[in-house]
Each structure stands twice: as structure tokens, then as C-alpha cells.
Amino acid sequence: MHSSLWAPAAAIVAATVASATSLSSICTDSYAKQALPLDAIDGVTIDASSVSTSLVTNYTASSIFFPTDTFNYCNLTFAYSHDGIDGDLVHVQYWLPEPSKFKNRYVSTGGGGWAINSGSQSIPTAIIAGGVGGLTDGGFGNFNTQFSSAALLANGTINWQATYMFGYQAQNELAIFGKQLTRNLYGVSSKQKIYSYYQGCSEGGREGWSQVQRFPEQFDGVVAGAPAFRWAQQQTNHLSGNVMQKTLGYYPSNCELEKIMNMTIESCDPLDGKTDGVVARSDLCLAKLDWKKIEGSSYKCAASSGYGGTTPAASGTVSAKAVELVKTYWKGLYDSDGNRVYFSYQPGASFDDLDTEYNSATGEYELDISGLGGIWIAQFIDYIKDAQNIDSLDGVTYDTLKEWMIFSQKKYGDILQTTYPDLTDFQAAGGKVLHVHGEQDFSIPTASSVRYWDSVRSVMFPKKSYREGAAALDDFYRLFLIPGVGHCAVNSYEPNAPWPQFTLQTVISWVENGTAPATLSGSTEIEAEMCRWPLRPLWTNSGKKFQCVYDQDSVNSFTYDLDAYKLPVY
Numbered sequence: 001m002h003s004s005l006w007a008p009a010a011a012i013v014a015a016t017v018a019s020a021t022s023l024s025s026i027c028t029d030s031y032a033k034q035a036l037p038l039d040a041i042d043g044v045t046i047d048a049s050s051v052s053t054s055l056v057t058n059y060t061a062s063s064i065f066f067p068t069d070t071f072n073y074c075n076l077t078f079a080y081s082h083d084g085i086d087g088d089l090v091h092v093q094y095w096l097p098e099p100s101k102f103k104n105r106y107v108s109t110g111g112g113g114w115a116i117n118s119g120s121q122s123i124p125t126a127i128i129a130g131g132v133g134g135l136t137d138g139g140f141g142n143f144n145t146q147f148s149s150a151a152l153l154a155n156g157t158i159n160w161q162a163t164y165m166f167g168y169q170a171q172n173e174l175a176i177f178g179k180q181l182t183r184n185l186y187g188v189s190s191k192q193k194i195y196s197y198y199q200g201c202s203e204g205g206r207e208g209w210s211q212v213q214r215f216p217e218q219f220d221g222v223v224a225g226a227p228a229f230r231w232a233q234q235q236t237n238h239l240s241g242n243v244m245q246k247t248l249g250y251y252p253s254n255c256e257l258e259k260i261m262n263m264t265i266e267s268c269d270p271l272d273g274k275t276d277g278v279v280a281r282s283d284l285c286l287a288k289l290d291w292k293k294i295e296g297s298s299y300k301c302a303a304s305s306g307y308g309g310t311t312p313a314a315s316g317t318v319s320a321k322a323v324e325l326v327k328t329y330w331k332g333l334y335d336s337d338g339n340r341v342y343f344s345y346q347p348g349a350s351f352d353d354l355d356t357e358y359n360s361a362t363g364e365y366e367l368d369i370s371g372l373g374g375i376w377i378a379q380f381i382d383y384i385k386d387a388q389n390i391d392s393l394d395g396v397t398y399d400t401l402k403e404w405m406i407f408s409q410k411k412y413g414d415i416l417q418t419t420y421p422d423l424t425d426f427q428a429a430g431g432k433v434l435h436v437h438g439e440q441d442f443s444i445p446t447a448s449s450v451r452y453w454d455s456v457r458s459v460m461f462p463k464k465s466y467r468e469g470a471a472a473l474d475d476f477y478r479l480f481l482i483p484g485v486g487h488c489a490v491n492s493y494e495p496n497a498p499w500p501q502f503t504l505q506t507v508i509s510w511v512e513n514g515t516a517p518a519t520l521s522g523s524t525e526i527e528a529e530m531c532r533w534p535l536r537p538l539w540t541n542s543g544k545k546f547q548c549v550y551d552q553d554s555v556n557s558f559t560y561d562l563d564a565y566k567l568p569v570y
């Protein structure tokens with residue numbers, strides 16, 4: 001029934017009607033029901049009775065990921081199930097813009113951490129761009145249920161359907177339904193194109209890449225921020241800092257670590273040619289940091305009760321042990337044969353994986369096992385009965401971490417690794433990716449994005465030189481490192497850092513107008529500080545002239561030989 005309603009001839013008329021139509025007239029259950037994409041995916045059944053619509057007026061959306069706006073939208077949700085799977089139920093949510101503001105666009109959004117969506121935090125980006133927005137619950141329960149709560153069918157039994165949904169399937173279905181639904185709702189004829197986009201950061205960045213790598217025609221443009229890809233290494237590596245603490249037998253207060261970070265920022269800030277509180281060249285920082293100045297410097301913090309419990313007031317002088325720990329942390333993970341297993345965060349980043357816990361009974365700081373790494377191991381890899389996190393690192397060495405990474409890749413590689421490097425089909429389909437990553441990211445190493453970019457370059461253009469390959473990638477895939485920025489957020493320690501707030505608008509202009517971004521503009525007055533990899537920021541003329549320069553040493557410092565593995569790690 002729905003297909004005949006929207007036959008091409010009628011749809012041309014409908015398109016005219018739609019732009020003159022009000023949001024309230026399309027925001028009804030009965031209108032939405034006739035627009036359902038019932039036949040869009042084989043083996044999937046949409047429950048028409050689950051359709052729900054509600055009109056939301058004068059909604060103000062504000063985020064660092066899109067310009068602030070106040071708008072009306074229709075919240076349309078429905079549920080579907082995969083045929084043959086008992087109890088399967090996936091909820092999807094679409095936000096519809098005013099017909100008068102609709103610009104033939106559809107935008108999927110993703111989640112963060114173990115969440116496959118970001119509630120109402122990310123989806124407004126679509127409305128602001130004149131598109132229908134989409135998010136999914138992955139079938140994990142409801143829109144607020146995270147994958148980690150649905151990942152086990154029983155203790156010790158992986159829920160593979162949920163794992164595939166999280167890996168890539170739910171996003172695929174969300175976009176297929178979303179594009180067809182958009183066409184049907186707004187009466188867009190089959191002759192007219194609906195441009196499709198994706199925006200997400202962290203886990204959301206990984207979800208974006210999961211589509212680019214598998215479904216070349218899914219999106220015309222993708223904004224992928226600090227993607228949590230190379231999953232096996234990425235998740236497990238959160239435990240590297242803890243194993244380093246255990247191996248060195250030192251558990252610093254967060255105050256001592258913060259002091260080291262502050263001094264790193266202060267000392268490395270000028271190395272980029274401009275003293276502005278921003279470490280734009282963390283590569284130079286590694287080479288030139290004056291440790292003698294840091295060790296022995298005094299620190300002082302007031303008591304605080306924040307995340308992770310209460311921390312007493314702390315003071316002291318930065319110890320040699322703390323310096324050794326931070327040097328080890330920055331060097332990254334090596335196995336007992338001295339081969340490199342993984343790499344670390346850039347200097348200037350905060351030390352989140354080194355967080356410790358204060359024990360008020362003993363008055364000592366103790367190991368605080370990273371939940372991001374620990375949940376992965378306890379529930380998915382080295383299953384621990386009834387445990388949320390691993391409860392101790394007894395017997396866990398650098399070699400154990402390597403083995404966990406290799407096993408994680410063997411068991412989940414095709415679902416979660418998300419580093420498939422051949423994007424030939426995506427390029428051929430005309431897709432564009434804008435990939436961004438904070439240079440002071442403390443949760444996903446900045447070098448992780450550089451490594452994937454380089455894998456795509458070397459796999460797709462093996463005969464070209466490094467710089468020729470980079471130029472070839474420019475056609476459809478551009479990576480920008482954002483100086484001073486942490487993990488998918490502005491960094492309070494480097495408040496003058498630029499932030500790219502208009503990335504979706506940028507990729508839309510690239511797709512629809514052919515305007516490829518040479519640099520990214522920030523929402524602060526510092527305009528040109530975001531260079532396109534492999535170019536690097538450099539201020540000359542006493543901080544007055546900004547340039548993006550090619551610097552082989554800088555490129556080398558982000559490039560690692562992971563020689564602990566026999567197989568390539570993309």
C-alpha cells in the first residue's frame with residue numbers, strides 16, 4: 001500500500017505539497033504509518049502498531065558538535081524485529097524537521113562508550129542541517145540501554161546478535177530505514193537524491209567507519225571523530241597504564257599527575273611557535289621536554305569529592321617514580337621481548353588510564369582498574385563469573401595484555417575491529433569522510449587515527465610515495481588533528497584550543513558543492529589552526545604567521561612499527 005502511495009508520478013506532486021505542509025500535519029501516527037519503509041530490508045518486520053509521533057516545539061539544542069539552534073521537530077519512533085529471533089525488538093527514533101526547512105538530507109548519529117546512541121545530544125545536528133535525524137537502540141532494550149547490559153545472554157554466554165548489532169548491523173538498518181522513511185514522509189521522488197550523512201565521535205566515530213568500510217553507498221558524507229576502532233587493541237590498552245603502575249610499584253595521586261600534565265603543557269606550549277596555552281605540536285614536546293624541571297617540583301591540591309569518590313588534599317614534590325611511570329606510559333606497551341605491542345597518548349593529554357583510588361583506611365593511593373579495559377576483559381575475553389570489571393591484576397603482565405589483544409582480534413575482529421583499510425568502493429561511490437581527532441586525546445590515542453589513515457593510504461596506493469598517497473586520499477578522506485583538544489570535548493586545561501563545531505556543515509559542502517576543506521575553521525577566533533594530516537601546525541614570525549607544514553620527523557613520531565604481531569595490524 002505504502003509503495004503505490006509514493007509512486008514516482010504522485011511523488012513529484014507530493015514534494016510540492018510537502019514543502020507547503022506544516023510539521024504538525026506530518027507528525028501524526030497515521031501519516032507516519034503510511035510512510036513506513038516496510039519492504040526496505042528483507043528478513044525484518046516493522047511493527048506498524050509501534051509507531052509513535054510527538055511534536056516538540058521551540059526546542060533549543062546546544063552542543064560543541066553543532067551550532068546552537070531553536071527549532072520544532074517531530075519525534076517519530078517505531079520498532080522492528082529480525083525474523084526468526086525470539087524476543088528480538090529494535091527501537092529506532094527519527095527527528096523530522098519542518099517541511100519548509102527540509103533540504104533532502106538524512107543524518108544518522110551514534111553513541112559513545114558502550115552506548116550505541118547519544119539520546120538527544122547528537123541527533124539535533126540533523127535538524128540544524130535541514131535533514132531527518134536517526135538513532136537506534138540496537139535492540140538492547142530501550143533507548144537508554146547500553147550494549148554492555150545486553151552483551152551477555154547469560155553469564156559466560158555472548159549475545160552474538162547484540163554484538164553484531166553493536167558492531168555494524170544496527171547502524172546499517174537505521175540508515176536504510178531512515179533514507180526510505182525520509183523519502184516517503186517528505187514525498188521526495190525517486191528521481192531526486194536524498195543526501196545521506198553520518199556524524200559521531202568516539203564509539204560513534206567507530207560506528208561511522210563501520211558503515212564506510214562495509215556499505216560504500218550508505219552515506220555520501222561522514223564525520224568520524226576520535227573513532228574507538230582497532231577495538232581489540234583500543235579496549236585492552238586501557239589496562240596498560242594499570243599494569244605499568246603495578247610493574248613499577250607506584251600509584252601516584254591524581255594531583256601529582258595533574259602537576260606533571262600542567263608542567264608539560266606549560267613547557268611544550270611555545271614549541272609550536274606561539275605561546276598561547278595550546279600544545280599544537282605534541283611531537284616536539286616528546287623530544288624536548290625538560291624532565292629535570294618537572295621532577296622535584298611541588299604540587300598542591302585541595303580535597304575534592306568528584307568522580308571516583310573523595311580525594312583528600314594532596315601535596316608533595318613530583319617523585320622520580322612518577323616521572324618514570326609517565327615516561328613508561330608515553331612510550332607505550334612493549335612485550336617481554338622488547339617488541340612494540342601498542343602506542344600511547346600524546347604529551348599534554350591528561351592521564352585518565354593512570355587514575356588511582358585513595359584508601360582512607362591505609363592513607364595510600366591504590367590501583368583503580370580502568371573500567372573501559374576491565375569490562376572488556378572480564379565479560380568478553382577472560383570471562384570472570386559474575387564480575388563487571390576485573391577485580392585484580394594479579395598475574396597480569398605486558399605479555400598478558402598482548403595475548404588479550406590478539407585473542408580479542410581473533411574472536412571479534414570481523415565485528416568490532418573496524419579497521420578494514422580498502423575503501424576503494426566507498427571512493428568509487430563518491431563518498432567523503434571528514435575524520436578528526438584531538439591531539440591531547442586521553443582515551444583514544446591520537447596516533448590510532450593516524451595509523452588507520454596510513455593503512456588506507458598504503459593499502460589503496462601502494463605504488464605511490466607517502467606524499468603522493470596522501471594527495472590521492474585527499475580526494476575522499478581527510479584527517480585533521482585538533483591541537484589541544486581532548487577526547488571528543490574541549491579541554492579545560494587548554495582553553496584557547498580551536499574546536500571544529502561545523503564539521504557536518506563542512507562535509508555537506510564537500511559532498512553537495514565539491515568544496516573540499518583544506519583546513520578546518522574553529523568556533524574560537526583562532527581560525528586556521530587545524531591542519532590536514534600529514535601537514536602539521538607551525539607558527540612563525542613570533543607567533544604571528546600560521547602555517548601547515550610538512551615535517552618528516554613529526555610524521556615519523558606518529559608512526560609505529562607494531563612488531564609484536566606476525567600479522568599486519570591496520
Ligand SMILES: *[C@@H]1O[C@H](CO)[C@@H](O)[C@H](O)[C@H]1NC(C)=O
Nearest residue numbers: 055056057058059070071072
Ligand atoms: C515558540 O516561540 C515563538 C517565538 O518566540 C512563539 O511565538 C511561540 O508561541 C512559541 N511556541 C510555543 C508552543 O511555545
Ligand SMILES: *[C@@H]1O[C@H](CO)[C@@H](O)[C@H](O)[C@H]1NC(C)=O
Nearest residue numbers: 052054075076077093120143
Ligand atoms: C521520542 O519518543 C520516544 C518514544 O515515545 C521516547 O522514548 C523518547 O524519549 C522521545 N524522545 C524525545 C527526545 O522526546
Ligand SMILES: *[C@@H]1O[C@H](CO)[C@@H](O)[C@H](O)[C@H]1NC(C)=O
Nearest residue numbers: 152153154155156385386387
Ligand atoms: C550474572 O550474574 C550476576 C550475579 O549472579 C547476576 O546479577 C546477573 O544478572 C547475571 N547476568 C546475566 C546476563 O545472566
Ligand SMILES: *[C@@H]1O[C@H](CO)[C@@H](O)[C@H](O)[C@H]1NC(C)=O
Nearest residue numbers: 255258259262299300301493
Ligand atoms: C593545573 O592547572 C589548572 C589550571 O589549568 C589548575 O586549576 C590546577 O590546580 C593545576 N594543578 C596542579 C596540581 O597544580
Ligand SMILES: *[C@@H]1O[C@H](CO)[C@@H](O)[C@H](O)[C@H]1NC(C)=O
Nearest residue numbers: 505508509510512513514515
Ligand atoms: C553551495 O554553494 C552555494 C554558492 O556558493 C552556497 O550558496 C550554498 O550555501 C552552498 N551549499 C552548501 C551546502 O555548502
Ligand SMILES: [Ca+2]
Nearest residue numbers: 269274276278
Ligand atoms: Ca602553543
